[in-house]
Amino acid sequence: MTWSTDDIPDLTGKRAVITGVTGGLGLHTALGLARHGAKLVVTARDGAKADDTVAHIQKDSPGTTVDVVSLDLADISDAKRAAAEVAAAYDRIDVLINNAGIMLTPTARTKDGFELQMGTNHLGHFAWTAGLWPLLDASGARVVTVSSSAHASARGIDLDSLTPAGSSRRYRRWQSYSESKLANLMFALELDRRAKASGSAVVSVAAHPGYASTNLTKTGPSVNGLSLPGIAVHQITRIIAQPAAHGAWPLLMAATDPSLTGGEYVGPANLGGARGRPKLVGMTKIARDEQLADELWAASEAATDIKFEV
Template identity: 45%
Template sequence: MSRWTVTDIPDQTGRVAVVTGGNTGLGYETAAGLASRGARVVLAVRNLDKGKAAADLIVRRTPGADVTLQELDLTSLASVEDAAEQLRATHDRIDLLINNAGVMMTPKSTTQDGFELQFGTNHLGHFAFTGRLLDRVLAAPGARVVTVSSIGHRFGRVRFDDLGAERGYNRMAAYGQSKLSNLLFTYELQRRLTGTTTTALAAHPGGSSSELTRYLPGPVKLAFSPLEQSTEMGALPTLRAATDPHVSGGQYLGPGGFMEMRGYPKVVASNRRSHDVDVQRRLWTVSEELTGVTFPV
């Protein structure tokens, strides 16, 4: 299926989908796509006003769509815990958990818990959120956890001796570390889910023209702008990972065109470092220690 689009999403009626960062860009298009096929969508967002505006727009696009809001700030482990508890109180199962939200190549900063901002938000926040909700995900037959990575994982290394970049901060290296961590997390989670009906997959949007790119260095943005694609296209790998019955746990989806920058979604390959089992397990252990969250698998 070389031209997979939103119209190929199977009927999602009755399924519950939680999308982090669902109020804008790729997350919004992911949420809108799922809602258009009947899913009950929860926008897990930091700004509730922007979330309401996004929810209203989705309903205008798909009259009758079931869209609700959940406040979530991934830079705060306390917020992650509160959000998870509220979702657990209102949902006995979650069929799709889409770990989409993130930051990209930001100036040096830290989360509310003191973690380097990109690693803390993109990886640790989602690690903790997934762990606190996993029993609800496991309760849904055929559930999926989809985590959004990036082409940028290719220039990432997990520097266990300096996760906070205290010895020197390079925003591209920090971003690469966080996006590589997304893949290491996905592959280790999939291994731990063996024997269940739940699967873990990853996706990347290619060069998508979302507001995430606002911190890109000027020359980099200029060089890649001709290859950018719309957020509607950029969301397709995530949507396919979440819904295509022909994809499998542990797979990674991205655009199928030139340099994986644009095009219709297909299964793609991640780099060798992402498949290092020892690093996967070490990152998992460190993430549990840093967040205080353990998984029921």
């Protein structure tokens, strides 16, 4: 049976928290949830873009409650602050979607000195989710972590990249991006294992959008300004990729399908996972490596100075 947004249940009274909603997948995920009655808490780095996003959502779904929280995932202290702010402001979270991310950036580091892609895509979300954990646990929440089909390009994770000293290897954009998305997938699976082992009602699943047309392909390769490679990739993507609204389908299915019990991975069904309606999809053997997942968890705790006990 093919999933569609018509399968999203009534979400009236439910609260969804989504990182990175000022465009692309995050915006369309927020729109999909709002259309079914969810109350939204969204994060953004840019206040003006956040205001535009809120106006867009409320015009599309009048009456939707949309609260905005400032969050910079490239700054662990800010991720901790934002999580504490959300935990203090709300009595429950029904769905958490860790969507924000960057892609194929030039050599750069986070405020804490970590390689930018691993530091933002994985460590920032690790710290953010850890700070929300008591509330997530008490709520029996659904946690969706957004990975990528690019995880299949990673042969492992250089755990040195989770240290301020960094990896001794030469920086390669695609390698670092792929490893950060493998880390996202492994985090989702390890969170599920730990939640089940502890008896928590939290359901942790992962999703990927396939090949979706978003501004990430244009802004990522330049970070602080447009670059010719970034513009070229973005233009190619616009021609052959599926729209961002379709790329959000796997995220919406992962966030709302009541049949999911944790540990699943949702992605597009067609063209080798590049586009189409969402379904449960496979993952690489290394993504299921429980020993590496445990080591990644420990390295992430050390990097963020957080004891993330589930």
